[in-house]
Structures are given as C-alpha cells and as structure tokens.
Amino acid sequence: MTEIALLNVFVFFVGAAAASFLNVLVGGTGSIRQNLKRKRSRCDSCKMDLRWWELVPVVSWVVLRGRCSRCSSVIPVFHPLSEILLGIAFVLGYVSASSTAVALGYVGLIMVLYFFSVYDLFHGIVPRKLLFPLIAGAFLGRIVLAIAHAEWQMLVTGLIGALSGYAFFVILNFLSRKGVLPREKKSGESFGWGDANFALLIGLVLGWPLSFIALWIAVALGGLVGIVILLVVRQRGATMPFIPFLSVGTLVALVWGYAIMDWMRLYLSY
Ligand SMILES: [Zn+2]
Structure with missing residues (x-):
C-alpha cells in the first residue's frame, strides 16, 4: 500500500x-x-x-x-x-x-x-442552544477573514449565502401555508424553522454561490427520498428530517461545488 x-x-x-x-x-x-x-x-x-x-x-x-x-x-x-x-x-x-x-x-x-x-x-429537532453560538461563530469568522484579507467580498458572500438560504425556507413555508406545497399537518408548514436556522449556518460557512448548490442538492435528494417513502409507506403528511439532506448537500458543495458550477456553465452555454 x-x-x-x-x-x-x-x-x-x-x-x-x-x-x-x-x-x-x-x-x-x-x-x-x-x-x-x-x-x-x-x-x-x-x-x-x-x-x-x-x-x-x-x-x-x-x-x-x-x-x-x-x-x-x-x-x-x-x-x-x-x-x-x-x-x-x-x-x-x-x-x-x-x-x-x-x-x-x-x-x-x-x-x-x-x-x-x-x-x-x-x-426530530435542531438544538438551538448549540446552533446559535455556531452561527455567531461563523459570522465572526467571516468578519475576521474579510479583515485579514482586506476583502469585504468575503463577508458579503457569506451574508448573501445565509440570508438567501433563510429566505428559501421562508418562501417554501409561505407556499405550503397557501396549500401550494405539501405540508405537515400540525404546523401547516413543510419545513421546520430549525432547517431555516441551519441554512443560516451553511450559508455563512460556504458563502454564495456554493450555498445555493448545497440547497438544491438537499432539495433534490430530499425530494427523491420523500417520493420513495411516500410510495413505500403510503402515508401523507409524515415528517421527514431535513438536516441530513442539507448536510449531504453542504459536503457535496464543499468538495465538488466548483466542479459542478463549471459543468453547469459548460452545459448551459451549448
Ligand atoms: Zn449486551
């Protein structure tokens, strides 16, 4: 070896x-x-x-x-x-x-x-006591990086990543309350607010546009698994934890994010 x-x-x-x-x-x-x-x-x-x-x-x-x-x-x-x-x-x-x-x-x-x-x-929950300090830490980390490199873009991309991720869940939950998207019975929303808060952390860590790729991989994977569960269990309105999908999306974006973007650019330009 x-x-x-x-x-x-x-x-x-x-x-x-x-x-x-x-x-x-x-x-x-x-x-x-x-x-x-x-x-x-x-x-x-x-x-x-x-x-x-x-x-x-x-x-x-x-x-x-x-x-x-x-x-x-x-x-x-x-x-x-x-x-x-x-x-x-x-x-x-x-x-x-x-x-x-x-x-x-x-x-x-x-x-x-x-x-x-x-x-x-x-x-079935996201512990806030642990998540919020991490979000604050990631935000501080972005500020330190931006100052150290004298590049404010580093802070801006982090903020855009975080806020767009959060907005994504706000919009999805708005649509599910209106009945456009499937939703959980109890809350009337399709996602928990823990998922939205977790998207803040991911956005700050990855920054735009990698955070966008992570989100879409999560949605695609979650959708696929959701369909399979729906077909096997045949139970509507059941809750499915979404943090694992967001995590897989984040790892894929971290490792292959730029390769995926290059591939998409190539694919879209033809
Ligand atoms: Zn034993």
Whole structure:
C-alpha cells in the first residue's frame, strides 16, 4: 500500500471513531451533558461497558457479527453504517483540502453536520442552544477573514449565502401555508424553522454561490427520498428530517461545488 492510501485509511478510521463518539453524545436518552459524562460506550441492552476490542469502529461490529459479546442482543446496523459514512466524509474532506489547517476546518465542519443530522434523525429537532453560538461563530469568522484579507467580498458572500438560504425556507413555508406545497399537518408548514436556522449556518460557512448548490442538492435528494417513502409507506403528511439532506448537500458543495458550477456553465452555454 502506498503512503497516501495508508494515510486515507487512517483518516477513515478517525472519522469512524468520531461517528461512534458522536453517536454516544446524541444518544437515545439523556441530555448531551449526561452523555458526555458517561466515559465509556456500553451495550444498550445489558448496560455493560464495552471492552477495548469491542470499540474498534466497523471492525468490531463485523467480528462480533452484529451482536453484543455478553448478552448477544443485536447491535443496530446504524452503528457500522454511520461509522463508514463519517469515515468516507472525513476522507473526502481531507483529500479536497488545500492545507492541513483547511483539512482540520473541513473535519470540524463535517462533525458539526453529522451531529445535527443524527440529532434531527433521532429527536426530530435542531438544538438551538448549540446552533446559535455556531452561527455567531461563523459570522465572526467571516468578519475576521474579510479583515485579514482586506476583502469585504468575503463577508458579503457569506451574508448573501445565509440570508438567501433563510429566505428559501421562508418562501417554501409561505407556499405550503397557501396549500401550494405539501405540508405537515400540525404546523401547516413543510419545513421546520430549525432547517431555516441551519441554512443560516451553511450559508455563512460556504458563502454564495456554493450555498445555493448545497440547497438544491438537499432539495433534490430530499425530494427523491420523500417520493420513495411516500410510495413505500403510503402515508401523507409524515415528517421527514431535513438536516441530513442539507448536510449531504453542504459536503457535496464543499468538495465538488466548483466542479459542478463549471459543468453547469459548460452545459448551459451549448
Ligand atoms: Zn449486551
């Protein structure tokens, strides 16, 4: 194996380990603070702490054939799948980063995206106490970057990205209240305001026009999955978490955004 391939395998396992840590943090029960205090991962059925060889991401699940070594209850396939997913996301971020500092930034962002996605998936909400400081931080980051590079455009593109993303959800919710778009029964809107707030963060981080690409990838993916769910479950008005789609859109825009724009320009000019 070449050195680069070995490095990618290492980055993959760092991502997979991050997933298993974040899964404990999001947890099924207990607050994030409580989950943080619980130092070791444990089996959900027999509550026994896992031993070191049961904690190796992906590998342990395969070796144990998806069952706890003590009580032999099934370990949900979500665990290895989520570890593989975040491992791949880490490698993608690492490979497309131009420097070590940028790579660390990408990895941090990917962890944030993952955390909010899994939280939305399990709890159906976006924790504001965590999201709002991140939005403020991203805004400050844009200001610092703009001053450091003496380029106000850096701040402007971030603001346009954030506000256009937020406006996008405002318009969609307006249309769903008017009955133009399908909507959730309880609120009468098609999206939660957590999604709109999350779009503020994405817009500030990616900046216009990458934020626009992220949004449309999210809508396209979400639409596809929504149609499949509608066909399989045949239940209208069911809620579907949207943060995972926004997160995938953000990662794709981050890694391939400019390539996608080049391709579109080429395609549209013929
Ligand atoms: Zn067990």
